[in-house]
Amino acid sequence: MKSIKFFSFFISTLVLLAFTLIIFRIFFNGSPTIPFVYGLKTVQTQTTHYLPESKSSLLPIDKNTIGIFSTKKEHFLLKEIFQTAGVPYIFSNTLQSLKDTKIIFLDFDINIPQTLNEEDKRFLYSFVAKGGTLIGNEILPTRNGILKELFGYKSFIPTQSHHNFMLKNSKFYTYFDTEEEKNYTLSTMTLAPYTNSIILGSATAIASYEDNQTAISLNHYKKGISINLGISLFDLRYRNLLGRDFQANKNDINHFEPLSDFIVLFIKGIYEETLAGSLTLHTSKNGNQATAIMTHDVNNEDAVKNIDKFIHLEKSLHIKSSYLIQTKYSSDTKNKAFLTIPNLRNILNAQDYGHEIASNGIFDIENFFLLPRGECNISYSKYSPSHNNTPVNACAEIKISKELLLGMGAKEISTFRTNNLQYHPDLPKLLESFGYKYSSSFSAEDILSYFPYRYMSDYKTLKVPSKIWEIPLVQEDTAFPPLYFKVKESLNLFQKIYNNGAVYTMLVHPDLTLYKLKNLDLKFIKEFYENIPKDVWKTSLQSFGNFWESRDRIIFRYTKHKKNLFLTVSSKAAINGLTFQFKGYKFAPSSQYSIQGNKIILNVLKGENKWQLKLQ
Numbered sequence: 001m002k003s004i005k006f007f008s009f010f011i012s013t014l015v016l017l018a019f020t021l022i023i024f025r026i027f028f029n030g031s032p033t034i035p036f037v038y039g040l041k042t043v044q045t046q047t048t049h050y051l052p053e054s055k056s057s058l059l060p061i062d063k064n065t066i067g068i069f070s071t072k073k074e075h076f077l078l079k080e081i082f083q084t085a086g087v088p089y090i091f092s093n094t095l096q097s098l099k100d101t102k103i104i105f106l107d108f109d110i111n112i113p114q115t116l117n118e119e120d121k122r123f124l125y126s127f128v129a130k131g132g133t134l135i136g137n138e139i140l141p142t143r144n145g146i147l148k149e150l151f152g153y154k155s156f157i158p159t160q161s162h163h164n165f166m167l168k169n170s171k172f173y174t175y176f177d178t179e180e181e182k183n184y185t186l187s188t189m190t191l192a193p194y195t196n197s198i199i200l201g202s203a204t205a206i207a208s209y210e211d212n213q214t215a216i217s218l219n220h221y222k223k224g225i226s227i228n229l230g231i232s233l234f235d236l237r238y239r240n241l242l243g244r245d246f247q248a249n250k251n252d253i254n255h256f257e258p259l260s261d262f263i264v265l266f267i268k269g270i271y272e273e274t275l276a277g278s279l280t281l282h283t284s285k286n287g288n289q290a291t292a293i294m295t296h297d298v299n300n301e302d303a304v305k306n307i308d309k310f311i312h313l314e315k316s317l318h319i320k321s322s323y324l325i326q327t328k329y330s331s332d333t334k335n336k337a338f339l340t341i342p343n344l345r346n347i348l349n350a351q352d353y354g355h356e357i358a359s360n361g362i363f364d365i366e367n368f369f370l371l372p373r374g375e376c377n378i379s380y381s382k383y384s385p386s387h388n389n390t391p392v393n394a395c396a397e398i399k400i401s402k403e404l405l406l407g408m409g410a411k412e413i414s415t416f417r418t419n420n421l422q423y424h425p426d427l428p429k430l431l432e433s434f435g436y437k438y439s440s441s442f443s444a445e446d447i448l449s450y451f452p453y454r455y456m457s458d459y460k461t462l463k464v465p466s467k468i469w470e471i472p473l474v475q476e477d478t479a480f481p482p483l484y485f486k487v488k489e490s491l492n493l494f495q496k497i498y499n500n501g502a503v504y505t506m507l508v509h510p511d512l513t514l515y516k517l518k519n520l521d522l523k524f525i526k527e528f529y530e531n532i533p534k535d536v537w538k539t540s541l542q543s544f545g546n547f548w549e550s551r552d553r554i555i556f557r558y559t560k561h562k563k564n565l566f567l568t569v570s571s572k573a574a575i576n577g578l579t580f581q582f583k584g585y586k587f588a589p590s591s592q593y594s595i596q597g598n599k600i601i602l603n604v605l606k607g608e609n610k611w612q613l614k615l616q
Contacts, residue, residue: 034337035386037329041407042380042400048414048435050467051572054553056090058570062559064275065090066267067098070107071114076465077238078107084451085268086281086581088556095123103133103274105267110138110232116146125150128224133274135227135267140196151228152203152219156196162209163187165195165231170206170218172227174269178496180256186235187246193239196230203228227270236263240448242459243423253421253443254475256496260449265500277584279558279567279600283451283501285547286577287596288537290498293471293505293544294319294525295440297360297417298347299326301338303511307346310510311353313522317529322440322541323350324360324417327404330384334364344408356540357405358415359436361397368394368422376433380404398430415541417441421473428455428466436468438545440505444472450502452548469545476507477521483508484520487527494532501581503544535596550575554604565613575604588614 056079061067066089070078075091082089089105090098096119098104104127108114116124128134128150139147140156148154167173167182176182186192195215198205203219203226217228229236239245240260249257272278284291294314298304307323314321325347329339351357363385365371374393380400385392402413416431418424418441431439444450447470455466474497475490477483483490497504512519529538537544553572558565565585569578580600587595592611594601602611 034340035331036384037337037340038381040329040339040380040404042403043406045399045402045406045435048437050437051549051553054555054570054572056555058555059557059568061090061092061098061100062557063100063102064088064278064558065101066103066105066271067092067101068105068107069095069098071112072107072109074463077462078233080453081233081237081264081267083552084283084453085264085271086283087268087271088558095120099123099127101132103135103271106134106136106139107233108136108138108142110141113141113143114139115143121146125221128226129222131223133225133227133270135229135270137229137233139228140198140230148201150219150221151217151226152201152221153198153217153228154201155199156230157199157213158194158196160192160194162195162197162211162213162215163192164210165207165215166210167207168205171273172206172266172269174272175265175500176262177499178256180496181258181262184259184262185248185250185257186231186259187248188250189246192246193235194232195235198228198230233263236260237449241453242456242462243447245448249445249448251445253445253473254479254493255445256493257445257448258450258500260447261451261500261502264451272583275584277560278582279556279565279585280581281551281554281556282579282581282599283503283551284537285575285579286537287535287579287594287599287601289533289535290501291503291537291539291544292494292529292532293503293539293541294321295324295417295473295505295507295541296321296510297324297326297507298510299328299360299364300335300511301343302513303509304338304343304346306510306512307350309512309522310525311350311355313525314355315353317526317538319529319538320354320356320540320543321350322356322358322415323347324358324415324440325401325405326360326364327362327401329362329380329404330386332363332386339404339408348409351410356415356542357410357413358417358541359398359401359405359413360417361419362401363392363397363419365392365397365419368397368418368420368424371397371424373426373430394424394426395430398427398436399434402434402436412542414438414545415440421446425459428457428468431468432457432466437549438469438471438541440471440473440541442470442472443476444474444505447472450474450497450500450504452503452545469548471503471505471541471545471548473505473507475504477509477518482517482520483524484517487524487531490524490528491531494528498533498536505541547575549573551578554578560615563615565615567611567613569602569604569609569611571604571606571609574606578602578604586616588616590614
């Protein structure tokens with residue numbers, strides 16, 4: 001009986017304490033003590049250097065290069081798939097120039113049925129017959145059924161009724177080892193994107209829709225094979241990255257839904273299984289399998305004061321993080337101004353310990369997407385919605401926050417994150433205008449990808465890629481229960497992303513609020529990082545972004561001759577620790593490189609690099 005009374009008393013006390021803390025919090029935030037912080041220094045943005053683009057034709061074609069024949073005018077989105085996959089590739093205007101390759105990717109436009117001449121037809125049939133691998137995107141309506149025998153199909157049925165597709169057994173599905181990677185959702189709405197049911201002839205299904213119709217087929221034609229995609233690249237990947245999907249994600253964040261990465265890993269799997277020995281450009285550096293990025297949105301004074309606790313923990317765990325600072329210099333109804341001189345020292349401490357300082361805007365904005373573009377010439381002293389009724393706008397949030405961070409002593413501001421992970425139509429152009437390079441403003445589940453990708457400058461024509469890289473957020477700390485109670489769940493999620501060599505970006509607000517049990521966040525971080533694999537690059541958004549931008553400009557070729565592998569790498573920047581993943585080779589020890597498992601690690605100079613790698 002006594003124990004029951006004590007338990008009731010204990011629970012009542014906890015409830016009363018929590019209620020008191022909430023009331024105190026509301027009262028404290030509702031009564032700002034500093035309406036506006038005057039006298040802050042600003043520094044104007046300097047010109048930012050973006051790496052020039054690379055052309056796939058920079059190096060000559062060889063048998064280990066995937067040849068791409070596309071009838072579409074714009075190739076950027078297609079290039080991005082192959083570059084992320086890390087396979088050597090080349091675009092060509094003629095099929096005959098790809099005669100020495102082992103894999104050809106055909107990219108047609110389903111809205112403009114392709115007419116192949118007799119020479120092209122003979123080439124494709126001969127290429128596969130001799131042992132080549134042919135992959136077709138949107139080839140189904142090719143005129144006169146000229147490719148039906150080669151791809152082994154009789155006909156096709158376009159429809160908007162397919163909401164899911166499932167993988168069957170195939171040796172090319174090397175990277176799909178979880179349930180989420182075997183069963184994909186295309187839409188959770190009544191309507192779905194257009195897909196094609198492939199009516200099979202001699203081909204077999206290697207993926208099917210929920211009605212058991214064929215989504216992807218494989219045909220053995222003499223010595224080679226042809227793979228036919230019934231779902232276009234646009235609907236597998238581009239649609240999701242561009243925010244035009246049919247609500248294909250079931251969750252907002254903190255789960256694993258990798259639809260957009262399917263085609264990337266599928267192509268990599270085809271490449272590695274087709275060649276007797278293969279070399280692919282890996283997605284992390286220094287021999288690491290994957291990358292973990294810790295980020296902290298600092299958006300109140302409690303968070304500022306707790307920065308020291310986080311940077312000391314992260315030092316012990318050998319982590320370099322990103323601190324995204326909300327430069328709130330004017331109090332509002334949600335929070336008081338905290339960008340004061342005494343608080344600046346705490347913020348700069350993170351930089352002193354090697355962490356990144358980045359921008360999280362200025363004010364708490366519920367609907368960043370709906371903000372007007374606004375006036376870009378406005379200064380911080382004149383931009384204050386609560387102080388002088390200035391309208392909140394996107395340009396001021398992006399521009400002024402960076403100028404203030406530079407003015408307080410930040411060395412470089414390369415990264416921006418929007419409030420509440422909301423996109424804005426002018427975000428890519430504004431970020432470029434003010435010298436940013438990276439953004440982390442989407443959840444990975446929103447765009448269904450766990451790899452970085454570039455925004456488009458114009459989302460209407462899709463002709464001009466932005467220079468801004470989006471590094472999507474995988475896990476955040478606001479969802480119940482608190483992080484400390486999700487260690488096992490988080491490690492399981494991490495393992496799935498780790499297996500694919502992808503990027504695990506986490507957000508932990510450093511406020512350590514007691515009534516939210518966020519005071520346990522430091523324990524969570526410690527336990528999480530102590531239990532992830534050792535071969536993980538623990539770095540910041542900026543550091544990883546710099547690597548990924550350089551990796552994106554890499555063009556490479558390799559050929560085997562007797563007991564040597566000749567590797568040529570063309571790079572727009574020097575990269576230490578550039579990593580290649582190999583299969584079917586065994587390298588002899590050398591001072592030129594280091595070996596870690598199935599990865600070879602090289603230091604690359606700007607320009608053309610050549611190696612003669614000895615094989616055992």
